[in-house]
Amino acid sequence: MSELAQEPISAETTPAPDEGRPQKSRRDPSVRVDLVQTPADLEAFIRLPYRLYAGDPCFVPPLYMERRDFLDPKKNPFFDHAEVALFLARQGGKVVGRIAALVDRNYNAFHDTKVGWFGMYEAEDDDEIAEALFAEATAWVRSRGMLRILGPANFSSNHEWGLLVDGFDSPPVVMMPYNPRYYVRHLEEVLGLKKAKDLWAFWMPANVDPPEKVVRIAERVRAKEGIVVRPLDMGDFPNEVARIKEIYNSAWEKNWGFVPVTDKEFDHIARSMKTLAVPDLLLVAEVKGEPVAFSMTIPDLNQALAKVGGRLTTFGLPIGLLKLLWYSRKINRGRLITLGVKEPYRKRGIDAILYLDTLRAARKLGYVGGEISWTLEDNLLVNRSIEMMGGKRYKTYRIYEAEV
Amino acid sequence: MADVFKKAYEWRELKVSRATGLYPYFKPIESTNGTEVVVGGRQVIMVGSNNYLGLSLDPRVKEAAIRATEKYGTSCSGSRLLNGTLDLHLELEERLARFLKRDKAICFSTGFTTNLGTLSAILDRKDWVFSDRLNHASIVEGIRSSYCEHKRYRHNDMADLERLLKSAPEEAGKLIVTDSVFSMEGDFADLRGIVELAAKYGARIMVDEAHGIGVLGAHGRGLCEHLGVEEKVDLVMGTFSKSFGSLGGVVAGPKEVIEWIQHRARSMIFQASMTPAAVAAALTSLEIIEKEPERRERLWRISNKMRNAFRLLGYDTGVSDGPVVPVLIGDQVKCFRFWKALYENGVFANPVIPPAVEPGNALMRTSYMSIHTDEQLNRVIEQFELLGKKFKIIPEDAPTAADVIDKVGSIDDPNAEAPRFVATTYRPAESRNGTFRRTGGIAQRVFDMVESATWRAANFQIPSREQLNRMVQESLSDMTGAVIERTYKLWELANRARNSRRLSYDDE
Incomplete structure (x- = not known):
């Protein structure tokens, strides 16, 4: 508590309400x-x-x-x-x-x-x-x-x-x-x-070995289909982004609630992620040189952000920034944000290869685990393969609707 | 020896406005669904089209044009006089005469040449013509090529018209010619006053219904019908490029007069006739206009809503009263900048600058179609609020778009009779309250600035070449826009002081 509230950012000067149901203001109830x-x-x-x-x-x-x-x-x-x-x-x-x-x-x-x-x-x-x-x-x-x-x-x-x-x-x-x-x-x-x-959202531990069976299947697919998994080439960033965008927009097309990302948005997101990303966790799967799938895992910056409290500076001093940099090095969780496979290459186990390689890379970085999120509840194929890999569902988010 | 091309080579204004990215004309439209068009790769709401009833994209009209092209080909390859008349042309003319309740009607290939041909044919050297100062350029050209006595009265000023009528010799033939709906200002001609004066001084009347036909009147015959003066008006002219969703023009009146025009108008004799597709489209549109009055009603609701909204926001919309709603901006360069910002925010309107309007009265002309949706209109209102405040055209504490939208209501609500506000605009409160002040003291603000700078620094990435170019261009055009606006103003003032020639048709 003390750490979180060290630099109070409050909308008003009124003190924070106590735990539980806050009382209504006495000044004007409406x-x-x-x-x-x-x-x-x-x-x-x-x-x-x-x-x-x-x-x-x-x-x-x-x-x-x-x-x-x-x-x-x-x-x-x-x-x-x-x-x-x-x-x-x-x-x-x-x-x-x-x-x-x-x-x-x-x-x-x-x-x-x-x-x-x-x-x-x-x-x-x-x-x-x-x-x-x-x-x-x-x-x-x-x-x-x-x-x-x-x-x-x-x-x-x-x-x-x-x-x-x-x-x-x-x-x-x-x-x-x-x-x-x-x-x-x-x-x-x-x-x-x-x-x-x-x-x-699934929790995937990185400190236990993936199931033997999955590894066997994945390695067989990799050998049979000639799939090469490589980390993202940060030196060729703009072109890599363009490749990923194509896969992203085609892979999610049929998902509930999906909105295609405009070029400008993709650029924007890519630029903001660039500082955050660890190249070893951004994987591209290629078949004969053609990118057919990618998975994106980023370090869980929230671990560091939680220590910062929302501001990079305190009284003009970059205390928050230094904290952020310091704690960024101690991140030991990741989040697999997206994993997309182009339509003709689905159901061949390419996703299993990407999960596996991500897991291995994360282990090398000393991660204890990570979250895979989010997936649609009715996306059976994906949910099942995550569970097969050893992922456990641990959070549920909900979208609501109403007539207006 | 003077070179005739010299003026073209030395024309600096165009180059300057292009270089600053403020040049708003000849913008190619890449695709359209009527109310939204793609211009320069950007989808924008079109509020600058004269396609009032949305007929140019009506499937029935398109189908008719295709069928006519298949039957008659793409062109008539000649003038109406010789080989360019089809049975379709005659059918259209008959139908139009019936629609307009006139003896006879004839069609020209464009609206512009309709006025040009008609006026030059019926006027001769001994005649006096009285023309509204804001009449369309085609009327001015028609009068000029007839060598008659040309008198221009102040816009819609009946006293001035009467003064001029009085000054004409009794024996001279007299014609009063006016637009019914003025294309840029959107206001109506005082036809009742004109009819009175014409009777008093024995003058004939010609009305250009370009923006009125199909839109005004219970049956869509135009302002003459709307004001109940049809029988007193001798000649009525209309175009097909607005509500008819085609291209061409028509003039209708007494049989003998029309036949005279038919054989004397040089733009009839020497101009290739309307293409079969255009004729068929106009014919089908005419049918729809006769059969579907609800389109006109909806258009009225839309234009009233927008006019009311602009007035509530604090814009000056003049005395407009139809589907054309002008929004006064004032300065010419500011008008260009406003146009550009509007376009970038997804709204396409037309900037109107001198000589089309008086200097210093540059305006953003918006016009509406019966197929606009509430959602699109609300978006337009929001942008005009946002940019009006940004460019300081309306006061910063003017009502918000949300309030205005609430007040003017929805066009699809059949119960809500759109309130007709009087032509007053919003006035700012005496003193501004402190809502715009930032919270926090000086120290807080300094800390916030440091925070912001740190954030920028932490996020800094070397921009790619493209991004750099874009950033430089944007900031440059913004800056130069402001600078040019001021220098141009000075330049204009200096020019006026030196009494050099003004860009205007006003040559009296």
Whole structure:
């Protein structure tokens, strides 16, 4: 607790509420929800979670500047094809909740549908706040002619996605959402949202040997099909990114909730990952020189971020930055974010080879294990092969939906 | 010895505006679905098309054009006088005469040459013509080529028109000619006033319904029908390139007059006739216009919504009252910059600068189609709010787009009669409240700056050549845009002071 709260970032000067149900403000009991329009509003929007989660041992404070860039339409290419409205709930002048409503035109065009999304949901444990926020988001989405609202999405399946409904006992890995347990009650009981889809996260230990059988099969496939697995060539970064993008967009095409990534977005994501990535964990599988599959595992930066507390500087001194650098060297977990195989090469065991090689590389780096996330609950093929490798499902995230 | 090409080689303005990326014209459209088009690889909402009823993409109209092409070929290869008349042309003319309730109608290949041919044919040296100062260039050209006495009255100013009418000798033939809906300003001609004056001074009236036909009036016959003055108007002209989704023009009136025009108009005799595809498209569109009045109703709802929204935001939309909604920007270069920002944010409108409007009144002309959706319109409103505040055209504390959208409502809501606001615009509050101030003291701000700098430094990657180029270009064009806006203003002022020639048709 002391470490997390060492540099308080709070939306207001009011002290953090005690554990359990916070009390309503006595000044003005009614909840007001406003559109975020001013820099001050945006500031409050970004800072709210730092206050809400203060004291939560599993909360990993995101870098404050990263969040600002993420919400800046000029810097985040997601805004090129989406409209986003941010709302703040205030109670007696104090910021008590926030929500984003968005319409992703690319999603709607790709799926030929009319849905809006909500996301970035944070609120104190108060039914009234939840209702007021959600009412505003739905109204906004409805006014754009949408028929359904889904979420939470911050902002799409290519970013953080879903609400944690099971597995509150450990902190989230990098680029996965985290939320208090009472949000589940808000969304399911108070707002009456229906489950649209569950997303699963698996824990894969690296300190035990993979099952003998899997290794045998994988090695046989590798030999028979002439598959060569190589790490990503960082010296040829732009071309490698282009190759991966092609596989990514074709491999996920039929997945529920998928939105194709635009060139600009892919560039943006690739650039932000470049500093983070360990080349040995970015694997490309080739058949006769043609890339047919790739898997991307990144170190769990959240392990370091948890120690930093959201700011790189304290009183102008780069204390957070130094901490981040120091603890980055001690990361011993990873997250396998994506593993994609081109259509004609599926069901041949190429995924098993990639899992195996990733595992071996992770071991060499001294990792104790990693998360594989997320997979769709009904993606039987993938879930089964992860379990066969020794992965154990340990967290569940959920996407909700409702008519508007 | 002077070279006729000298002026072209030395024309600096074009080069400057191209170099700064502010040049907004001749933009190729790469694909279209009517309301959204792809320009320069970017999908944008089209709010600059005159395809008011969305008919140019109607499958029935397209089908008719294809069938006509298959039957008659792609061209008539000659003028109407000789080998260029098809039975289709005659059918279209008959149908149009019936539609417009006139004795006879004839079609020209374009709207421009309709005005040009008609006016040059019916006017001669002894005639006096009274033309609105803001009339379309084709009317001006038609009058010029007839060598008649040309009098231009102040825009929609009946007192000025009467003064000029009085000054004409009694025995001279007189014609008042006006646009019905002014193409750039979107306002209506005072036809009732004109009809009165014409009766008083014995003048004939010709009305250019280019932007009115198909759009205004219960049956779509234009402003004359809308204002109930059809019988008092002698000649009515229309085009097919707007609501008809085709290309061509028509003039209709008394049989003898039309036949005179038919045999005298040089743009009839010496111009190749409308292509079969264009004729067939116009014919089918005419049918749809007659049969589907709901398109007009929807267009009205859309244009009222947008006009109200712009006015609520604090824009000056003049006295426009139709599917054309101009948004006053003021300065010419600012108008280009505004246009560019709009385009980059996904909205395609048309910048209108002098000589098409008075100097200092540059405007963004938006026009709407009956096929626009609420969602698209709301996006347009949002961009105009955002950029209006950025370019300081509307006050920073003007209402937000969300509020405005709420207030003007949805066009698809059949119960909601769109409120017609009076033409007043939003006025800023006396003093601004402190909502725009950042929170925190000076120390906090300094720490935030350090934080931000650290973040940038930690994230710094050597940009690739392309990214570098793009960044330089963007910042340059932004900066130069602002600089050019100011220098151009000075240059213009200096020019005006030296009383050099102004870019205008105004040659009186």
